[in-house]
Amino acid sequence: MNEDIKVQLKKYRTNIETGGIVLIMSGLWGLLKFLMSLAVGAQTLMSMLDISREEYDQLRIFILVFLFVAFGGILFFHFIVGLGAIRYAHGKSSKTRFLIWTILLLVINFVCLPLYFYPTEDSVEDSTIVSFFVDLTLCICLFDLNASTIKLKKLLKNIERSGK
């Protein structure tokens, strides 16, 4: 195999693997951000949900179960998609189903980036700035992951064709 092709293959696989890892970590980051805002921020669950103390006491178990399932689902989603990318990068899988989700995530994150420039009354400047840069980094990594996956697919097809 041509040296340049080997280099390209290695480069794209490395980019996809890195993107997969970043995706998994971004899921953890989302959970961490939520927990930190409750633990050290000015907000409580009640203020976030805009309910009274009595309503909260009545619905507490339901709210906690919902949050557990929701965040569990988000984490699981990020983990599965990220793992799919990593497995593809390592050559353990030829499926690129994760690409649909990574493109979707990229679009959603990118579209939501400008919202950081319209802070609400409750938002805290320091954490907003940090979150903006984390989400921007995620967008860049997802873009890189998607572009590298598409290029890698094309390259592998060309190699297969030239091999025949």
Place this chain on the structure above:
Amino acid sequence: MQEDFHYYATYCAAFLAGFSHEESLDICYSAQLVDLCSATFLARIGAPQIAATTQLQLEMMEARTDLLGLQNITRIWASFHFLPKDLYAQKEKRNKRYMNKYRLICGPNGDLVVDTVKNAKDTSLQHIGIAMHVLADTWAHMYFAGTPSQVINNTDRDFFEILTENGSTIEKRITFRHSPSTPDDLEKCLYTNTLHQGNENSVMNLGHGRAGHFPDYSFARYRYYPSWNEYRDVYKDNPKDYMNAFLQMVTAMKYLGGKIDNFEKEVYDTEVHEKYGNKIMEILEKRQLNACEDWEKFGEELSGEEIPAFDLAKYQDEYIKADKDVKKDTFIGRFINGALSQKTMVSNKIYQSKNMLAGFSRFEVRNKL
């Protein structure tokens, strides 16, 4: 490299270069001492800590990684274990900060190796031993730099050992894990390395830490992707490289012993190769964590004398009990002089190349008899 090569193989090379048994012992002891002469050791015997030729793991854990700390680390490791191959190497589209580290990548047959050997001419056996350690390490530690740098020294999961099984060549992926107390497992290709650290200047990214002790095994043939090589792999054949190291040491010591007039790059002793090449290759290729026994046996066959095991405490009392004005004439005193000379020479060359990673260096310490 490890004790089997620095101590026993250096003894063999010294003897084959024409040094006597006692002289060869002094040379090989000094070569091995380079791996153990830390600031802690020197402090214990009341010697100047600036002559340290290595840093212990505990010292590394406490080492500062600010500008001065990094310069101190680089001065030691680049001078004694990762001698830079080309201080004026060029690479496109890279800034000065990157190039300073890139130019510290170790490799054999660079100008500094010639300087190292010639710097040891007409000095002491201890200085010769230091030079041999440095020369040997340029072969084992090729492709790594003696400064903490993730962008130069990092490796990734694509690290393969090349083995011969049933007559055919296969590649086996090496698994690295951070478990310093567990010995490396040759059968399962399981080796210890340093923890991954995202920080560019972390001491975990010093030298070949990310590849663990693996580059120091003489039997290892491997392929991996160094960070600096832009997704290109490199193939390392340790048996062949270690053979070259041995033969080059013989040539260097023949020059230092006055048997030949000059020492040049890429000159390997053919006489020794013809006579002992097969025997040496047998030792180098044998898959074992430690080849001390084999090298010791070979050395004793050559000289007919017993080679004592390395004993770090051997010359300590001599140094401690000596008066201040005669300390320099003790074994360790001469070793310290040689170490200072080597360190200042290399640091000065790095400084002259407009690279501040080894710090500011105004002059060299000349260690001439």
